[in-house]
Amino acid sequence: MGLILLGCGGHGRVLLSTLQGLGWMERLLGVLDPDPQRIMQQGCPAPLLGDDGYLARLPPPSVRLLNGIGSVRSTDKRRMVYQKLRQQGYAFAALIHPTAWLAESVSQAQGVQVMAAAVVQNGCQLGENVLLNTRAVVDHECLLQAHVHVATGAVLCGNVEVGEGAHIGAGATVIQGIRIGAGACIGAGAVVVRDVPPGATVVGVPAREC
Numbered sequence: 001m002g003l004i005l006l007g008c009g010g011h012g013r014v015l016l017s018t019l020q021g022l023g024w025m026e027r028l029l030g031v032l033d034p035d036p037q038r039i040m041q042q043g044c045p046a047p048l049l050g051d052d053g054y055l056a057r058l059p060p061p062s063v064r065l066l067n068g069i070g071s072v073r074s075t076d077k078r079r080m081v082y083q084k085l086r087q088q089g090y091a092f093a094a095l096i097h098p099t100a101w102l103a104e105s106v107s108q109a110q111g112v113q114v115m116a117a118a119v120v121q122n123g124c125q126l127g128e129n130v131l132l133n134t135r136a137v138v139d140h141e142c143l144l145q146a147h148v149h150v151a152t153g154a155v156l157c158g159n160v161e162v163g164e165g166a167h168i169g170a171g172a173t174v175i176q177g178i179r180i181g182a183g184a185c186i187g188a189g190a191v192v193v194r195d196v197p198p199g200a201t202v203v204g205v206p207a208r209e210c
């Protein structure tokens with residue numbers, strides 16, 4: 001089935017290279033972005049169809065969507081686009097880069113994205129619209145609720161639970177057994193050794209609320 005990429009900023013472009021790595025570019029019908037000028041400046045290799053309004057021409061059963069919106073702190077925008085279009089009946093494709101490694105027992109909900117060189121170990125559960133970015137490591141029996149983003153190079157040790165929509169910053173490390181609340185933000189490079197409350201932002205080594 002044909003694919004539509006939503007958003008052609010930084011994360012959208014990572015998805016394009018993932019599609020290329022999978023040999024799926026011919027499945028990509030095109031890209032939707034509210035700023036066509038930006039897409040053209042970036043030399044997007046796929047047809048530019050317009051903004052989200054274009055979807056009205058494509059009934060939900062005819063396409064699968066790819067969420068090209070990333071996050072550097074709040075995952076709200078990525079979550080809102082996903083939920084709005086799910087409510088309209090659209091389905092999101094899963095996208096797993098060919099160099100990512102997932103244990104056979106990993107469960108994945110709809111729209112999960114696992115980027116290049118990421119590793120997901122035995123017994124992990126990935127909720128819908130979860131994004132594991134380039135070289136992220138999610139070790140055994142972690143539970144990631146919907147819309148979580150584990151940014152590039154971040155490491156979750158075993159048995160970590162991450163609440164809905166939390167952002168785990170680039171290069172952060174979360175030690176085993178920690179619980180991170182919904183909507184929390186772990187700063188880049190933080191080392192998390194205590195549970196993090198919902199909505200909190202923590203930075204540093206060891207990570208403290210800021």
Ligand SMILES: CC(C)(COP(=O)(O)OP(=O)(O)OC[C@H]1O[C@@H](n2cnc3c(N)ncnc32)[C@H](O)[C@@H]1OP(=O)(O)O)[C@@H](O)C(=O)NCCC(=O)NCCS
Nearest residue numbers: 071072073133151152168169170185186187188189203204
């Ligand atoms: C934690 C974070 C969200 C804070 O963002 P912010 O609220 O805009 O914070 P600011 O840049 O205004 O910095 C506020 C203070 O926190 C410090 N700080 C910010 N991020 C920090 C981090 N990751 N580690 C340690 N200190 C940090 C700043 O140095 C500054 O300190 P100061 O007041 O003494 O000068 C952000 O810096 C961050 O780490 N985001 C994650 C980015 C990421 O994961 N990108 C990958 C995308 S794939």
